[in-house]
Amino acid sequence: MLELTSISKRYGDRLVLDDVTFTVEPGRLTGFVGGNGAGKTTTMRIILGLLANDGGTVSLDGRPVTADDRRRFGYMPEERGLYPKMKVLEQIVYLARLHGFTKADADARARGLLEELGLGERLNDKVEALSLGNQQRAQIAASLVHDPHVLILDEPFSGLDPLAVETVAGVLQTRAAAGAMVLFSSHQLDVVERLCDDLVIISDGAIRAAGTRDGLRAEHAQRRYELISAGDTGWLREVPGVTVLDFDGGYAEFETDNDQTAQAVLRRAVSAGDVASFAPQHPSLSQIFKEVIR
Structure with a gap:
């Protein structure tokens, strides 16, 4: 279990995260929702160690998260970070190799994942030649190729058409069913409601509601x-x-x-x-x- 306890973060005099506390359970999809500037991306970056928190703790299975733990984390940022001039397959193979896989294993993993995400016919296209939606799928493949046990996705459904949403949703559900902890943010509340087992709502840097989807619906009903x-x-x-x-x-x-x-x-x-x-x-x-x- 990934657990955030009383996380706080300041930028100068501005408190951007205030006592942020919630959990992400293995085998479950957790939706993280809030308006622009609510604190979602800052929270995710603290989980990943890309930002330092000013207070509180991030723990995994009851102990502080370490650098070794984070090597098994997968992260998809909201902004695309792939090399535009590289071919799609080469890009994902390269990232798998950085995680220590042999060339053969990296190639097999990359091909299988890209096929699963509906990019099997675009393996030899350059990233910059892909549509925005397909670039998004390639970015998701990059976050998954090393088989992470914690997956952090910032707006993974942005720019996807309805069929692509279903494809990506199926991939995330498969990873969760295999035991991964999956946290993703989205402004598409209907998608979050349909997919997620658990929900976390943040506003102005503070958690306003957290719990199971059905539990929150029952509570507010x-x-x-x-x-x-x-x-x-x-x-x-x-x-x-x-x-x-x-x-x-x-x-x-x-x-x-x-x-x-x-x-x-x-x-x-x-x-x-x-x-x-x-x-x-x-x-x-x-x-x-x-x-x-x-």
């Missing part, structure tokens, strides 16, 4: 309900402690201030007419994100 009734539900607007979010005749979505208010709404709905459905609503990641960063 406790006060949001959907009511479908044969009778008109307009009376909900008059109930103390209720905020109506959506309304259309016998349909209403609303929030309550506590469980007792929700039960009171249900009793009144039953007394007013047939109730077809009354259930807590699971908010989307986008809704949770907006709620926790207010």
Whole structure:
């Protein structure tokens, strides 16, 4: 398990990370979301040892992360870092060789990974000749070629079309299923919500929410309900402690201030007419994100 505990970072008088604490579990995909300047990239660079933190610790399996540990980390920065004049296969083979693989093993690994990422027909193209989306896939291959046990990806889905998103998602899921710890950031909240087992939301350098995807959805669903009734539900607007979010005749979505208010709404709905459905609503990641960063 990769664990960040009370990480802080300052640039001069500006506190850019404040008590950042979360974990990345083996075998799970962890989505790291936040607005521009929230602190995602700074946090990732501290994990990788590219930046020094001013406080707190980064540990792996209960002990401080070492330089040897980081050799088994894979990192894809948001900005592309491949050599544009090199051919795609040569580039990935070269990086595998830097990690100590023999020429034959490096070639086999590079070819297999590029095929998996849908670049099998572009092996001999120069990086600069690739589309931006294919350059992104090549960058992901560079981060994976040494079979890292911790994978840190900064906006891996940026610039990818829907088919490429599915390809890359499948590759990351395969690595997680094999036991890797995978942390990735993305502004595409729908992709994060669909893929991730765990979520970390950061804003203004502080963690606003962290936990399993389903756990966070359940936590934020406790006060949001959907009511479908044969009778008109307009009376909900008059109930103390209720905020109506959506309304259309016998349909209403609303929030309550506590469980007792929700039960009171249900009793009144039953007394007013047939109730077809009354259930807590699971908010989307986008809704949770907006709620926790207010």
